[in-house]
Amino acid sequence: MRIAILGGDGFVGWPTCLHLSAQGHEVHIVDNLSRRWIDTELGVQSLTPMDSIQERCRIWKEVSGEVLHFHLLDLAKEYERLKAWLVDHQPDAVIHFAEQRAAPYSMKTDRHKVYTVNNNVSATHNLLAAMVESGIDAHLVHLGTMGVYGYSSVGAPIPEGYLDIEIDTPTGKKAQEVLYPTKPGSVYHMTKSLDQILFQFYAQNDGLRITDLHQGIVWGTHTDQTRRHDQLINRFDYDGDYGTVLNRFLIQAAIDYPLTVHGTGGQTRAFIHIQDSVRCIELALNDAPEAGERVKIFNQMTETHRVRDLAELVAKLTDAEVAYLPNPRKEAPENDLIVKNDQFLALGLDPTTLAEGLLAEVVDVAKKYAHRIDRSRVPAVSAWTKDLGSRVERDPEGKSLKSVS
Ligand code: NAD
Ligand code: USQ
Numbered sequence: 001m002r003i004a005i006l007g008g009d010g011f012v013g014w015p016t017c018l019h020l021s022a023q024g025h026e027v028h029i030v031d032n033l034s035r036r037w038i039d040t041e042l043g044v045q046s047l048t049p050m051d052s053i054q055e056r057c058r059i060w061k062e063v064s065g066e067v068l069h070f071h072l073l074d075l076a077k078e079y080e081r082l083k084a085w086l087v088d089h090q091p092d093a094v095i096h097f098a099e100q101r102a103a104p105y106s107m108k109t110d111r112h113k114v115y116t117v118n119n120n121v122s123a124t125h126n127l128l129a130a131m132v133e134s135g136i137d138a139h140l141v142h143l144g145t146m147g148v149y150g151y152s153s154v155g156a157p158i159p160e161g162y163l164d165i166e167i168d169t170p171t172g173k174k175a176q177e178v179l180y181p182t183k184p185g186s187v188y189h190m191t192k193s194l195d196q197i198l199f200q201f202y203a204q205n206d207g208l209r210i211t212d213l214h215q216g217i218v219w220g221t222h223t224d225q226t227r228r229h230d231q232l233i234n235r236f237d238y239d240g241d242y243g244t245v246l247n248r249f250l251i252q253a254a255i256d257y258p259l260t261v262h263g264t265g266g267q268t269r270a271f272i273h274i275q276d277s278v279r280c281i282e283l284a285l286n287d288a289p290e291a292g293e294r295v296k297i298f299n300q301m302t303e304t305h306r307v308r309d310l311a312e313l314v315a316k317l318t319d320a321e322v323a324y325l326p327n328p329r330k331e332a333p334e335n336d337l338i339v340k341n342d343q344f345l346a347l348g349l350d351p352t353t354l355a356e357g358l359l360a361e362v363v364d365v366a367k368k369y370a371h372r373i374d375r376s377r378v379p380a381v382s383a384w385t386k387d388l389g390s391r392v393e394r395d396p397e398g399k400s401l402k403s404v405s
Pocket of ligand 1: 013036077098101216
């Protein structure tokens with residue numbers, strides 16, 4: 001297949017490009033490199049030394065003999081170029097990662113809220129309109145999030161996108177299928193909820209073939225392909241805005257920094273290893289809906305864990321200390337989460353679980369590059385509201401942060 005990978009320079013996008021290229025697909029990376037600019041804005045860098053995208057593509061050609069094509073294009077701001085690109089390249093599939101993906105970044109200031117909504121919603125809508133207008137017949141696979149559902153403890157498993165309900169009508173009860181109600185917990189997660197409505201409209205109105213992957217928190221760093229050469233290494237975010245919880249605990253353990261549990265750590269979240277993430281995308285690509293079919297929605301996760309249990313697990317493995325800190329986010333102190341992922345299991349996903357070997361691999365990568373870590377950027381200081389912000393202090397050593405009683 002000829003596959004356009006939008007956002008292919010990112011944390012999930014890059015290993016996906018390598019995985020699909022290794023399978024013989026013709027891969028085109030489309031990215032505006034905004035994520036690299038955001039590192040500059042925040043004054044942080046990936047734990048791992050990332051080469052330029054052009055250099056990464058050159059190394060992949062040397063290692064595998066396969067060509068990766070790179071196109072610098074902003075989906076949100078360059079609608080006409082995007083449309084012309086689709087007409088010129090006629091991809092069979094489009095994988096859409098190209099959004100601002102950090103909840104803390106999206107809540108930093110009003111400017112960051114506006115940027116996240118403008119970037120993410122415009123990117124998705126421009127793509128949909130351009131796909132219709134260009135007349136290409138491509139399967140669109142979008143990376144959405146488990147966070148569209150919210151994390152309430154309803155006690156029943158979260159289904160894969162749709163909920164069967166009964167409504168009362170004057171002539172009796174009628175069955176209906178609706179999108180599972182959204183309850184986003186940040187401006188970023190809200191943009192993914194808005195994306196869902198855009199997909200529903202374009203599937204029903206224009207017959208676009210769309211798959212939306214509601215992904216959990218991705219952890220790990222290496223895949224089979226990124227291990228093939230030092231310069232193919234994936235990005236690894238550790239800072240308080242872009243670092244995600246399990247990866248952060250692992251690097252914190254590696255640099256002897258207390259594990260930063262927010263609140264009581266009672267939040268339960270869905271997780272997936274990066275190797276499974278790229279495999280799921282491959283499975284979804286090969287299971288495209290027909291034109292006129294409703295949007296296919298998969299829950300792309302393999303297990304759920306409570307944040308404090310993860311901290312205890314990492315602490316046990318590495319002798320790290322655990323710090324219970326004021327939570328900068330507005331979120332339930334405790335929640336349960338049961339999630340269905342039957343569709344991927346039926347398609348052949350063999351889940352990678354939180355094996356000690358894989359956890360240790362991330363700690364080893366972090367130790368190797370520990371000299372690149374700026375400890376002052378570890379604390380999560382972006383607050384959901386001003387009063388929460390006043391409780392959060394930045395301390396490079398993580399020692400004097402106020403603890404929650
Ligand atoms: P990332 O920030 O590392 O990568 C996103 C890429 O998209 C970057 O290379 C960025 O430059 C590019 N991009 C952003 N806006 C663009 C635009 N307007 N035009 C062109 N390119 C643009 O993020 P990631 O961790 O790789 O996540 C990829 C996708 O998966 C995101 O949509 C995210 O919401 C979703 N997701 C990620 C996780 C996770 O844990 N990382 C979990 C669930 C879902
Ligand atoms: N947390 C801590 N300590 C930390 C960092 C986070 O306790 O040092 C807590 C947070 O308060 C939250 C949970 O861990 O309760 C998860 O936070 P996170 O930053 O790991 O994940 P989140 O903000 O939800 O976002 C990440 C990705 C996003 C993706 C989402 C999937 O950045 O792109 O959509 O995971 S999900 O969480 O399933 O919605």
